[in-house]
Amino acid sequence: MVKKTLVRFGVSIEGDILARFDARIAKHRYTNRSEALRDLMRAEFVQLDWEASSNVVVGIITLVYDHHKRGLVNQLLNLQHDFPGSIICSQHVHLEHSLCLEVLVATGQARQLRVLADEMKAKKGVQFSSLNPAGYGAARPSVTAHNEHIHLKKST
Numbered sequence: 001m002v003k004k005t006l007v008r009f010g011v012s013i014e015g016d017i018l019a020r021f022d023a024r025i026a027k028h029r030y031t032n033r034s035e036a037l038r039d040l041m042r043a044e045f046v047q048l049d050w051e052a053s054s055n056v057v058v059g060i061i062t063l064v065y066d067h068h069k070r071g072l073v074n075q076l077l078n079l080q081h082d083f084p085g086s087i088i089c090s091q092h093v094h095l096e097h098s099l100c101l102e103v104l105v106a107t108g109q110a111r112q113l114r115v116l117a118d119e120m121k122a123k124k125g126v127q128f129s130s131l132n133p134a135g136y137g138a139a140r141p142s143v144t145a146h147n148e149h150i151h152l153k154k155s156t
């Protein structure tokens with residue numbers, strides 16, 4: 001392994017943000033700020049590399065939405081049916097009277113997952129949305145899926 005040269009740099013930051021960062025890294029048992037900062041940067045790069053990858057990847061889309069919003073449930077379902085990759089499985093949790101939590105495990109190219117997640121996020125009534133990497137490489141949904149609800153393609 002090639003030994004990398006460490007580079008020092010100064011950071012200017014508001015005191016309250018730094019205090020919160022220090023409290024956080026103490027809680028996570030970091031011995032210094034450098035290691036904590038390195039981990040934050042690495043985590044950001046993992047996400048960026050994953051999104052830039054042209055491989056078929058697995059991603060988790062999490063949504064919280066108001067199911068009373070007119071037409072929203074159908075709009076979200078249509079987006080899933082039109083998704084060029086595959087929705088491996090989805091889990092729906094009725095959080096409270098009007099709020100639903102939905103977790104979708106999807107496979108496809110990362111940029112396609114990003115488009116799906118962004119389109120869902122942009123719908124009126126969606127209060128929270130995130131896309132998280134779950135893995136690289138070709139997923140085999142037919143092997144891994146335990147579907148209770150399958151979104152068949154419109155065209156097939």
Ligand code: NI
Pocket residue numbers: 067092093094095099100101
């Ligand atoms: Ni619900």
